Amino acid sequence: MTNIRDLETAEIKRPSLSRLTQQQVSEFERDGLLWLPRFFEPSEIAPLARLVDENEILQERTVGVIDSDGNAAQIFGWSGRSDDFLGTYVRIARMVEASEDLLGGQSVYHWHSKLSMKAPGSKGRWDWHQDYGSWYLEGCLRPEMLTIMVAEDATNTENGCVELVRGSHLLGRIDHGPLGQSQGADPQVVHEALGARGVRARTRRRGGLSREYFARIRSQCFDAPAHATSRLL
Numbered sequence: 001m002t003n004i005r006d007l008e009t010a011e012i013k014r015p016s017l018s019r020l021t022q023q024q025v026s027e028f029e030r031d032g033l034l035w036l037p038r039f040f041e042p043s044e045i046a047p048l049a050r051l052v053d054e055n056e057i058l059q060e061r062t063v064g065v066i067d068s069d070g071n072a073a074q075i076f077g078w079s080g081r082s083d084d085f086l087g088t089y090v091r092i093a094r095m096v097e098a099s100e101d102l103l104g105g106q107s108v109y110h111w112h113s114k115l116s117m118k119a120p121g122s123k124g125r126w127d128w129h130q131d132y133g134s135w136y137l138e139g140c141l142r143p144e145m146l147t148i149m150v151a152e153d154a155t156n157t158e159n160g161c162v163e164l165v166r167g168s169h170l171l172g173r174i175d176h177g178p179l180g181q182s183q184g185a186d187p188q189v190v191h192e193a194l195g196a197r198g199v200r201a202r203t204r205r206r207g208g209l210s211r212e213y214f215a216r217i218r219s220q221c222f223d224a225p226a227h228a229t230s231r232l233l
């Protein structure tokens with residue numbers, strides 16, 4: 001018979017699935033982004049998409065934000081904490097613990113979240129920006145923050161996927177100013193950051209629907225104390 005003390009197997013020592021490895025944390029620090037395939041199962045994401053399709057209040061409160069070309073991108077946004085389905089989503093242990101791992105092990109709070117909807121045939125987009133660049137203008141002086149993006153649909157260039165510039169966080173904070181109804185990065189810096197890839201004109205109409213959920217999470221830093229009421233743990 002096996003003695004329980006002999007069960008020092010890799011299986012037992014395996015870290016909880018919700019914690020990130022040091023390698024993943026290093027990748028995030030190097031690239032400014034981390035790709036976590038199947039962080040959520042499709043069955044866990046499906047209720048979010050259903051909510052967008054079926055919830056009348058959400059649909060009524062969805063607003064269009066005009067980009068620099070005059071086209072609107074649709075969002076439903078909220079801040080703080082609540083116990084309804086959407087409010088609970090950001091408190092799922094996986095989200096909180098992964099954020100803590102990426103933000104130096106500090107406790108975190110929810111600042112705000114949004115659902116982003118890009119309908120087939122629409123042209124509205126978010127101008128190039130650096131999240132920290134616009135958050136700074138809202139009182140978040142330290143870059144100890146992140147965005148978790150969960151794609152509800154398979155997103156690609158045809159339906160308007162989010163495009164990220166790997167390593168651009170190492171450029172430091174990029175100045176932002178008004179672009180359409182939102183804030184965008186200094187176009188000269190964007191031009192230089194994108195280098196040979198250039199800034200693609202993304203004005204063609206979308207081929208399909210794309211829905212995404214974005215949660216903005218910050219470590220408990222002292223520069224925006226008003227946000228600290230939304231501590232996640």
Ligand SMILES: O=C(O)CCC(=O)C(=O)O
Nearest residue numbers: 116126131160161162214
């Ligand atoms: O939905 C998008 O295309 C980009 C949104 C985004 O980057 C943001 O909300 O910070």
